[in-house]
Amino acid sequence: EPEVTQTPSHQVTQMGQEVILRCVPISNHLYFYWYRQILGQKVEFLVSFYNNEISEKSEIFDDQFSVERPDGSNFTLKIRSTKLEDSAMYFCASSDGSARGADTQYFGPGTRLTVL
Amino acid sequence: AQSVTQLDSQVPVFEEAPVELRCNYSSSVSVYLFWYVQYPNQGLQLLLKYLSGSTLVKGINGFEAEFNKSQTSFHLRKPSVHISDTAEYFCAVVLSHGQNFVFGPGTRLSVLP
Numbered sequence: 001e002p003e004v005t006q007t008p009s010h011q012v013t014q015m016g017q018e019v020i021l022r023c024v025p026i027s028n029h030l031y032f033y034w035y036r037q038i039l040g041q042k043v044e045f046l047v048s049f050y051n052n053e054i055s056e057k058s059e060i061f062d063d064q065f066s067v068e069r070p071d072g073s074n075f076t077l078k079i080r081s082t083k084l085e086d087s088a089m090y091f092c093a094s095s096d097g098s099a100r101g102a103d104t105q106y107f108g109p110g111t112r113l114t115v116l
Numbered sequence: 117a118q119s120v121t122q123l124d125s126q127v128p129v130f131e132e133a134p135v136e137l138r139c140n141y142s143s144s145v146s147v148y149l150f151w152y153v154q155y156p157n158q159g160l161q162l163l164l165k166y167l168s169g170s171t172l173v174k175g176i177n178g179f180e181a182e183f184n185k186s187q188t189s190f191h192l193r194k195p196s197v198h199i200s201d202t203a204e205y206f207c208a209v210v211l212s213h214g215q216n217f218v219f220g221p222g223t224r225l226s227v228l229p
Contacts, residue, residue: 041221043160043206043219043222045216048215093160102165102167104165107152107161
């Protein structure tokens with residue numbers, strides 16, 4: 001069964017450094033998402049991406065964050081200058097877009113980002 | 117804005133016992149409802165979803181959930197749990213015209229031998 005993959009599984013970085021989290025969505029999917037889960041807290045929506053542009057974003061997704069689909073398979077989340085509070089598990093998800101809000105979103109296993 | 121409440125942060129239950137994980141939501145517009153499960157060190161996996169129609173929805177692994185509009189609830193149930201059901205369970209809502217999920221805080225189900 002096709003699945004969403006994410007790399008790396010764990011990323012450790014120093015405060016102020018840039019990080020890029022990578023995701024390979026399911027191949028025929030059209031909508032892509034990033035969520036994060038701070039330890040002990042709920043999963044929070046960051047951004048959705050469709051047709052090579054951001055379609056929705058939350059208040060968390062400020063100017064430090066950016067997303068890109070650099071080629072036909074990867075979907076990346078960049079954090080320009082990491083802060084301690086960016087430490088979290090970051091989940092990528094994708095959906096086929098056939099049913100809008102009723103779409104099932106398929107999630108990757110997550111990347112645990114630790115900012116020191 | 118929508119919100120999701122899962123009142124039980126942890127639910128311990130013995131193997132083969134029934135379990136109910138509670139989910140309540142608030143929204144001024146119509147929503148779709150989902151339950152996802154997260155096994156240790158894995159991503160979120162869809163258990164079931166309610167879009168419309170019958171209020172009783174059956175999902176994978178023997179789970180079912182009932183949508184109750186008057187109580188704005190979408191509780192998840194299983195009549196007999198297994199050790200392998202030990203995981204974190206997340207209830208989520210999405211606006212019927214929207215895209216992004218709003219998740220509840222999760223319920224950790226621990227099945228004891």
